[in-house]
Amino acid sequence: MSDSKPTGPRRASGTVDTAAVPPADGGLAGTVSGNRALAIEESLIFEQGEAGRCGVDLPEPANLKPRLGGLERKGAIGLPGLSEPEVVRHFTRLSQKNYAIDAGLFPLGSCTMKHNPRLNEKMARLPGFADLHPLQPESTVQGALALMDDLTRWLKALTGMPAIALPPAAGAQGELCGMMTIRAAHDAHGHDERRRVLVPESAHGTNPATAALCGYHVDAIPANDRGRVDVAALKAKLGPNVAALMLTNPNTCGLFEPDIIEIAKAVHDAGAYFYCDGANFNAIVGKVRPADLGIDVMHMNLHKTFSTPHGGGGPGSGPVALAASLAPYAPLPWLVSGPDGLHLQEEATGEAAASIGRLKSFHGQMGMFVRAYTYMLSHGSDGLRQVAEDAVLSANYLLAALKDTLTPAFDGPCMHECLFDDEGLRKYEVSTLDFAKALIDEGFHPTTIYFPLVVHGAMLVEPTETEPKAELDRFIAAVRGLKARLDSGGADRLRTAPHFSPRRRLDETRAARQPVLRWSPPAPRQAAE
Amino acid sequence: MSDSKPTGPRRASGTVDTAAVPPADGGLAGTVSGNRALAIEESLIFEQGEAGRCGVDLPEPANLKPRLGGLERKGAIGLPGLSEPEVVRHFTRLSQKNYAIDAGLFPLGSCTMKHNPRLNEKMARLPGFADLHPLQPESTVQGALALMDDLTRWLKALTGMPAIALPPAAGAQGELCGMMTIRAAHDAHGHDERRRVLVPESAHGTNPATAALCGYHVDAIPANDRGRVDVAALKAKLGPNVAALMLTNPNTCGLFEPDIIEIAKAVHDAGAYFYCDGANFNAIVGKVRPADLGIDVMHMNLHKTFSTPHGGGGPGSGPVALAASLAPYAPLPWLVSGPDGLHLQEEATGEAAASIGRLKSFHGQMGMFVRAYTYMLSHGSDGLRQVAEDAVLSANYLLAALKDTLTPAFDGPCMHECLFDDEGLRKYEVSTLDFAKALIDEGFHPTTIYFPLVVHGAMLVEPTETEPKAELDRFIAAVRGLKARLDSGGADRLRTAPHFSPRRRLDETRAARQPVLRWSPPAPRQAAE
Amino acid sequence: MRYLPLTAADRASMLGVIGAKEVDDLFVDVPRAARLAAPVDLPAHAGEIEVERSLRALAGRNTPAGDAASFLGAGAYRHFIPAAVDYLIQRGEFLTSYTPYQPEISQGTLQYLFEFQTQVAMISGMEIANASLYDGASGAAEAALMARRVTRRSGVIASGGLHPHWRDTVATHLHWSDAALTAAPADAEGREDLAAMITGDTACVIVQNPDVFGHVGDLSPLAAACQAKGALLVVCVAEVASLGLVTPPGEMGCDIFVGEGQGLGPGLNFGGPYLGLFATRERFVRQMPGRIAGETLDADGKRGWVLTLSTREQHIRREKATSNICTNSGLCALAFTIHMSLLGEEGFRRLARLNHANACRMADRLAAIKGVAVLNDAFFNEVTVRLPVAAKPLVDKLARDKVFAGVPAGRLYPGVAGMENLLISCASETTTEADIEALGRALEGALR
Amino acid sequence: MRYLPLTAADRASMLGVIGAKEVDDLFVDVPRAARLAAPVDLPAHAGEIEVERSLRALAGRNTPAGDAASFLGAGAYRHFIPAAVDYLIQRGEFLTSYTPYQPEISQGTLQYLFEFQTQVAMISGMEIANASLYDGASGAAEAALMARRVTRRSGVIASGGLHPHWRDTVATHLHWSDAALTAAPADAEGREDLAAMITGDTACVIVQNPDVFGHVGDLSPLAAACQAKGALLVVCVAEVASLGLVTPPGEMGCDIFVGEGQGLGPGLNFGGPYLGLFATRERFVRQMPGRIAGETLDADGKRGWVLTLSTREQHIRREKATSNICTNSGLCALAFTIHMSLLGEEGFRRLARLNHANACRMADRLAAIKGVAVLNDAFFNEVTVRLPVAAKPLVDKLARDKVFAGVPAGRLYPGVAGMENLLISCASETTTEADIEALGRALEGALR
Numbered sequence A, B: 001m002s003d004s005k006p007t008g009p010r011r012a013s014g015t016v017d018t019a020a021v022p023p024a025d026g027g028l029a030g031t032v033s034g035n036r037a038l039a040i041e042e043s044l045i046f047e048q049g050e051a052g053r054c055g056v057d058l059p060e061p062a063n064l065k066p067r068l069g070g071l072e073r074k075g076a077i078g079l080p081g082l083s084e085p086e087v088v089r090h091f092t093r094l095s096q097k098n099y100a101i102d103a104g105l106f107p108l109g110s111c112t113m114k115h116n117p118r119l120n121e122k123m124a125r126l127p128g129f130a131d132l133h134p135l136q137p138e139s140t141v142q143g144a145l146a147l148m149d150d151l152t153r154w155l156k157a158l159t160g161m162p163a164i165a166l167p168p169a170a171g172a173q174g175e176l177c178g179m180m181t182i183r184a185a186h187d188a189h190g191h192d193e194r195r196r197v198l199v200p201e202s203a204h205g206t207n208p209a210t211a212a213l214c215g216y217h218v219d220a221i222p223a224n225d226r227g228r229v230d231v232a233a234l235k236a237k238l239g240p241n242v243a244a245l246m247l248t249n250p251n252t253c254g255l256f257e258p259d260i261i262e263i264a265k266a267v268h269d270a271g272a273y274f275y276c277d278g279a280n281f282n283a284i285v286g287k288v289r290p291a292d293l294g295i296d297v298m299h300m301n302l303h304k305t306f307s308t309p310h311g312g313g314g315p316g317s318g319p320v321a322l323a324a325s326l327a328p329y330a331p332l333p334w335l336v337s338g339p340d341g342l343h344l345q346e347e348a349t350g351e352a353a354a355s356i357g358r359l360k361s362f363h364g365q366m367g368m369f370v371r372a373y374t375y376m377l378s379h380g381s382d383g384l385r386q387v388a389e390d391a392v393l394s395a396n397y398l399l400a401a402l403k404d405t406l407t408p409a410f411d412g413p414c415m416h417e418c419l420f421d422d423e424g425l426r427k428y429e430v431s432t433l434d435f436a437k438a439l440i441d442e443g444f445h446p447t448t449i450y451f452p453l454v455v456h457g458a459m460l461v462e463p464t465e466t467e468p469k470a471e472l473d474r475f476i477a478a479v480r481g482l483k484a485r486l487d488s489g490g491a492d493r494l495r496t497a498p499h500f501s502p503r504r505r506l507d508e509t510r511a512a513r514q515p516v517l518r519w520s521p522p523a524p525r526q527a528a529e
Numbered sequence C, D: 001m002r003y004l005p006l007t008a009a010d011r012a013s014m015l016g017v018i019g020a021k022e023v024d025d026l027f028v029d030v031p032r033a034a035r036l037a038a039p040v041d042l043p044a045h046a047g048e049i050e051v052e053r054s055l056r057a058l059a060g061r062n063t064p065a066g067d068a069a070s071f072l073g074a075g076a077y078r079h080f081i082p083a084a085v086d087y088l089i090q091r092g093e094f095l096t097s098y099t100p101y102q103p104e105i106s107q108g109t110l111q112y113l114f115e116f117q118t119q120v121a122m123i124s125g126m127e128i129a130n131a132s133l134y135d136g137a138s139g140a141a142e143a144a145l146m147a148r149r150v151t152r153r154s155g156v157i158a159s160g161g162l163h164p165h166w167r168d169t170v171a172t173h174l175h176w177s178d179a180a181l182t183a184a185p186a187d188a189e190g191r192e193d194l195a196a197m198i199t200g201d202t203a204c205v206i207v208q209n210p211d212v213f214g215h216v217g218d219l220s221p222l223a224a225a226c227q228a229k230g231a232l233l234v235v236c237v238a239e240v241a242s243l244g245l246v247t248p249p250g251e252m253g254c255d256i257f258v259g260e261g262q263g264l265g266p267g268l269n270f271g272g273p274y275l276g277l278f279a280t281r282e283r284f285v286r287q288m289p290g291r292i293a294g295e296t297l298d299a300d301g302k303r304g305w306v307l308t309l310s311t312r313e314q315h316i317r318r319e320k321a322t323s324n325i326c327t328n329s330g331l332c333a334l335a336f337t338i339h340m341s342l343l344g345e346e347g348f349r350r351l352a353r354l355n356h357a358n359a360c361r362m363a364d365r366l367a368a369i370k371g372v373a374v375l376n377d378a379f380f381n382e383v384t385v386r387l388p389v390a391a392k393p394l395v396d397k398l399a400r401d402k403v404f405a406g407v408p409a410g411r412l413y414p415g416v417a418g419m420e421n422l423l424i425s426c427a428s429e430t431t432t433e434a435d436i437e438a439l440g441r442a443l444e445g446a447l448r
């Protein structure tokens, strides 16, 4: 591995850094500084810090006699010293290099990038929620437990399922939770032979990875040419060694599985459980209850359907809805109501004796519960139903408006996201990646690309219900405009896109081949210098 | 006046706006959309709104029978309807078109653009301050009054003056307050003949404007060739019809008036008062007390020296320090301490009988007091002194590092800001404005330009104490680099700057000649359309 | 110190470049005798933990209006402010920018000011507006001075319904000008007739609607009287939310509109910072005080905004300027613009209806109390009641039980006859049935 | 509804473009029988005022730790978080962005992740780190699974000082794998010797330092024992602030470091979201779970960052991935990175010293109480005391007077012998003398 190398000049300490004066014909990007007005280059904090500077003022404890058994940390840690103004500026500048929902359409299929209400943030910061220690006496957190309890009530009503496990930290952990309850149930019934899990080829990577973590063998089931599960193939695979079907519905092609009730029946008849990946719940919330489709267990992503922010990659929250048959295996802790109010059952005894145990410390992503609950109260049951309708309407609108510009992967209406393949691009020798990068220049976040894997050069477009029609129309115009550009011989412009972003196309191969995963101090200068 | 005309296509409702598809050779800025990746064009809210959309959910009152005496508002107001996501996005995008201290150096002379600590913002938002009604019973606001009282104590200690008037809303109102106390004092002493106020040519425009508001005649006094008041000229103007001298110190050239004690004495000997514009207090806070210089009255800008944010043009806060001779005339309300605690004297009776009266409603800019007070407690007396020293050091560092690149207006060290003229630019046929606009491209906010008026093509540079040396060095390198560009024939590049900002140079003449000061609905379309 | 980035090494090297030995060499111009040898006698610097503790202790000694059943208004109004407003105004690009002197990198500020001006013009029913003033009261003073410039007359008449703080602010500002203020006596019943006071030297008549006692009135006759005599009509609106329901000044013949935008902008803040709204007729634009954002084109022909008509302002015109104002209420104007954008036509009107509906309920509950009389027939969200006892001690007493019953008129009119028993009470969209009942019961209890 | 921009007219026109008559036509694939005819039976939508009221009512039924003298730790630590941290993480560009799949417009996220990784590596004394996991406990499970992959062995040994939640989380994750967990008994005195338990099939030994009872120990001998037998040493640190003062895992022979960053990142949050820190040796990088940001160049040769080594991850490797993790703790990592940037070398170390100093004071005060014994010789900011009575009822009682005395060991070890009278108490930089005195007095009072 090699060291991190700044593009700009390193800070010279002690003197004015005259070396930074570039030739008059313009240096980087045509400016002396390498900046471009509001687009300001920013080095790593490690390249800025200076000993003796500090962004906090803490008193030095008087006469400290350490009682560390001699285990005091000795050498320098290497952390840079920065004042508060520098830190604020550093992270402000970094933020300015990000795209975000707050800035524009973020049609990342499968990710449900909807508006994140600021009321949610405000409520989550009330000291009565944010400043609670997880192990406070329960008498001092009854409001928090009541919120969890009411959140559970909402999720039950929306899924039609009798039990909700709140602990999972995100969708993938929700999957793990759900699949573990399935395995625990089979174990409890002595069905050790059931070691296969059926997963469609189009599934999200977390599905097979989760099944493997439960010690299951993953058996891929193919899609039919309408982008749905090939029911015949599925039925053929069902049998006494199948533990479960893991199906995403609406699926990752943005399509509802029309045979889902038949599928559920077949799965149950074969003695297996039906796991549903509920990442796409936004399409159907308030319109259909998963329980009514025969689903036994489903996780939801509060950070998708219920608007908690994605935060550049988390945190999330992945509660799991469970059928009565799987509820006994729900992870710890359980929320139970007793004579003194609500209570957290933190051990696998009594009612909870069959629990699969803990998936993480404490009681779940409370900060996300507050946000999701705030969102639910805001929308109400009428609003949530409207969410699903508007999300589906918006996706179909894009599909209809773009069907002659891009090539839809499948016929018919979609649910909350629409899927295109790269057929329409191939003749220009332009890839899905190129097209995505060209969208960046147009001021849009690209769609999800190359997922699901069942479609060549997939572009999965999920507008969500919180986009105004005008923004959808701008997106349509941009896609059509790019296509028009291709038609008039402008393919090269797309192949070299993006041109206006903080960075041009980045060399991912280089990153993987010569991994530089952290900053390291530069080698000491030569004495001669 | 003409109507506001959007650059982009108007939203077409009801259909996909195919008119927005530009030619393939690239439209605006080379993209289909006119956007450039993260730089996104944004229309006015009035061009986005739609009837039937709303960003708040309020219940409709049941069976309202208005009791308005028939004065119900009838026709449409014309406000656009937007959902919350649109509003958040609109203002996020607008913000992205602004430069700010948080993003980089903002060396706007006379403005003291220092770091605005976020702790100040947090404290100002405590409901115990932010959610107080100004007319609550005084027993319920004793903490707020105590804060005002302690803020007063700090300002007294820092100025050495015995009284502080907190009400003024900003610096200019502080000036008004101070000059009114002077006029009231003269009136009280029957000196109706004192109608002239001496103001240096270099003064900020608010000084003469304020003096005029008090019914005074403004008499300009010239600067000497060292950028200071011409003491002889000043003395010559003093006399029985002079009410006051209004002097900025450190002055608007960034220089301390070395003869200030002599000046004060001459002013007092002539029976006039000495008003000091304390906008530049940052240079001397904790180093010198204005009272020790013979100053009778001085306003301070909490939004400069004491770090309350400028907020794109306010709000500010301009407390005034008063000598004993002027204290009786302080504006209402007065903060007095009584048997039941602190009390607001809101009428001109008793002790306050001579007050000039009210300058605005209620008790002053409490939100700013909380911020400034938080800042003072954070810095303490040692830190505030360091503020002045570092501010002066940073300005002198820039002066020294740039003295061979730009032409300093005066010799010798400066205080918290350094001043250059355009002599060094003239041979390139480049103006101060051009140079400022070129700095924009380099990622810096320009310096103050063309102020003070006593220097030709002035560039007034105030770095403040919260800039790291590395940022100062980058600025120095950029200025030198631009100069190098001029030397190698690149003047045109500066004359056409900025090139990379959200907008290129804007036509101010057009704005003033054909004023469009508000959006108006477009004329109804022709029936034929 | 956490806010100071220079290290000892930085300072030494900078002094080296400057060629100075120590920082005090840079203070040579400061008379030696006046230089302080040591920090002034105040506490030393403190960390965030300690500072926050001190501030929380002070805040803890106050009762936020939100913790009480509050019916306080009389010039400052407590409305619910959506979370998005406070989030957005805190974005550093807005919060930590200066007056938009460099328009190319200030389009964010300039565009919202243009939107703000448009909103203010729309809700007031006027043609054009400026980019804000400090507050309503100082705006009224500016209006009086402007009317003087426009009419070249010197008489200013203030209504007895004008908030006393506003009236006094006008008085202070006119005191040393060549204009003279005539203030009508406090008019708790809303019965005054100002038309008779207008003379050939009247520059303007300043009225408030709803007035400080809550009365809503038709200003058209007064406007006609003004026009007939060549005087301007200045209409003040302290409760901006009323414009969602009440006929706006611009539709009643107003020449200069002055508003207080605090209620839908920065909030209560114990009295400041607030937000002065100012609008007028297009033809008076060059006499209008304060900053104005205007539309123009950039070098590429793209639409953009700049500060314009600055020849009116102090930095160009100096002692001849229309006003001395420089810093105004930028960020408060932003809060207002965002809030108004969220409300939109529908929300703004409904908000006003809700306020009125709750005030009707409040008024009915008050009127039902024995010995209490409501003085208003037409009102928006605020009424004045006559109590059988002095209002101030009663209000102080009720505050102990977290009922802020209203503002005693005596606090606004100290020593003025007839005011002592009057109480000005206000409702809003945040007022609940329980609040109203708490008020009713508390008053009944105290008056028993 | 305020979050939904489509109007009835929009919907109609969009349906027109689609060629559908009504929205339900788009739901054709949903079995008719399962379609709900009406909204589910839950409350209807509500405005911000009502929603905020409901949430405040719930929040009001809790006692924030900051309102009490709190000595709670045991896996969740309350530190002071500077105001700038929470401000910055709320910037929409951070808050409302996704995992940085498109690096050209995600350099902000990617660069801070790179900085985060560097900070985590530095403070733990390890070579490389990932871009975060859910929390420490699930990180420990990932470490066990990783050790299994690296060593191809199946035995996992957990120390009796490992937080029971972490231990149980490891157990759950290993339950259906081909690895087997051996958990040493709870070790309140800090005396266990794990070296003897290591066999030729031991994949790893998992220890915590300071351990759940607060003991700080030298892990070098255990590391040597692991190395001798070819097992990996996994060191867990639940209190990340300790790394400012205590010899870091990397200097004691640690192979995999797992940390909980909550204390300097997102805060308490009643248990989540938290922040899993994960670091290891460079040579194990391809077995490391979770995302990693790496440095590279763009088409213009400028430095930039991307997510890298994704062939380890589920979206590429599917069932063969190193982990199933996808969403991690991005924004919590950002809070941590900002906080660590503010602290820097000097602040981070001083923070740790302050914690230790306050804990020493707390320990002395506790030890001075009759019948109370402190079990720790070496500790950082947390100690375990043996009380003469059961801890839980005592703690519940003291809570009524707003003293949160500590975490009863019995809550973490329900039904385990010897735990009932143990109390785990923790101090921090926010602990005042008054807090410690309140604790001392309250305990003395209750034990009298």
Ligand SMILES: Cc1ncc(COP(=O)(O)O)c(C=O)c1O
Pocket: A110, A111, A170, A171, A172, A173, A204, A206, A248, A252, A277, A279, A280, A301, A316, A317, A318, D325, D326, D327
């Ligand atoms: C279909 C699907 N399943 C599962 C997941 C995993 O969810 P999480 O990222 O919350 O772990 C995702 C997230 O991208 C997804 O799209």
Ligand SMILES: Cc1ncc(COP(=O)(O)O)c(C=O)c1O
Pocket: B110, B111, B170, B171, B172, B173, B204, B206, B248, B252, B277, B279, B280, B301, B316, B317, B318, C325, C326, C327
């Ligand atoms: C020297 C000087 N005086 C007075 C003022 C006016 O202060 P304010 O803008 O707060 O009214 C300023 C502000 O720019 C100034 O620089």
